[in-house]
Amino acid sequence: MLKQTAEIIMKTAPVPVYIFVFLYGIVFGSFLNVCIYRLPKGESIVRVNSHCMTCGKKLHWYELIPIFSWLFLRGKCHGCRSRISAQYPLIEAATGLLFVFCLAVKGLTIDMLLCQALMCALLVLSVIDARTKEIPNGINIFIAVIGLIRAVINIISLIKNHENVLDIVLGPVVVSGVLMLILIISGGGAIGGGDVKLMAAAGLFLGLKGTVLALIIGCIAGSIIHIALMKIRHLGRQLAMGPYLSLGIAVTALWGSEITAWYLRLLTGA
Numbered sequence: 148m149l150k151q152t153a154e155i156i157m158k159t160a161p162v163p164v165y166i167f168v169f170l171y172g173i174v175f176g177s178f179l180n181v182c183i184y185r186l187p188k189g190e191s192i193v194r195v196n197s198h199c200m201t202c203g204k205k206l207h208w209y210e211l212i213p214i215f216s217w218l219f220l221r222g223k224c225h226g227c228r229s230r231i232s233a234q235y236p237l238i239e240a241a242t243g244l245l246f247v248f249c250l251a252v253k254g255l256t257i258d259m260l261l262c263q264a265l266m267c268a269l270l271v272l273s274v275i276d277a278r279t280k281e282i283p284n285g286i287n288i289f290i291a292v293i294g295l296i297r298a299v300i301n302i303i304s305l306i307k308n309h310e311n312v313l314d315i316v317l318g319p320v321v322v323s324g325v326l327m328l329i330l331i332i333s334g335g336g337a338i339g340g341g342d343v344k345l346m347a348a349a350g351l352f353l354g355l356k357g358t359v360l361a362l363i364i365g366c367i368a369g370s371i372i373h374i375a376l377m378k379i380r381h382l383g384r385q386l387a388m389g390p391y392l393s394l395g396i397a398v399t400a401l402w403g404s405e406i407t408a409w410y411l412r413l414l415t416g417a
């Protein structure tokens with residue numbers, strides 16, 4: 148089983164390509180750390196001026212190498228010895244791994260690049276939502292833009308094959324429409340406006356069936372994990388849905404068609 152999986156993965160791309168994709172993944176991860184800290188404060192993410200959060204010492208190039216600098220410096224600032232959050236190397240490693248997943252599933256394609264861009268946005272919004280209970284508008288707009296690009300590519304190929312484009316057209320409106328209704332009825336108690344916008348943007352990317360699947364995965368993961376967290380870490384009942392919806396969207400973007408096909412086989416007993 149493990150050997151078979153390894154063989155399938157190796158068919159998509161040779162090992163050096165995987166290493167290259169992991170390395171550019173961790174470089175992107177280091178930029179995502181900047182986004183995570185600066186977006187909620189409304190600071191520019193383009194201006195590059197990396198410094199220690201405690202003493203303000205400007206960082207040298209060798210202190211800015213993703214993952215390795217943190218390990219080399221043993222998680223402490225070179226100037227003031229204050230602790231540097233483990234979140235930096237963790238986000239960098241997570242981005243590298245997600246990029247590798249995208250390559251393994253999609254191969255070296257435009258869809259791989261779109262999925263990698265989506266993973267970046269989901270990672271940033273998950274951390275920000277977990278911390279501030281807000282999803283920045285800019286991230287949802289970014290997802291909508293890459294979703295629109297994917298929708299246009301998919302629609303063109305469907306029309307070429309004389310297939311129905313309804314699933315893609317309905318993707319951004321149906322699930323988010325229902326969520327919008329829940330938002331209005333519950334007065335914002337059950338779901339946030341940012342979540343509704345996220346599912347509308349994700350709908351462009353995933354189509355209707357995909358968005359329904361993402362919502363189901365998100366709700367199941369959210370209830371299981373949040374109940375566990377309420378028990379273990381005595382978290383309040385207030386739930387940031389962003390990270391769980393993001394998990395559902397990410398899983399669906401990578402394996403959505405396989406999961407849907409498996410479920411339909413289960414239903415029909417084929």
Ligand SMILES: [Zn+2]
Binds near residue numbers: 199201202204227
């Ligand atoms: Zn310092």
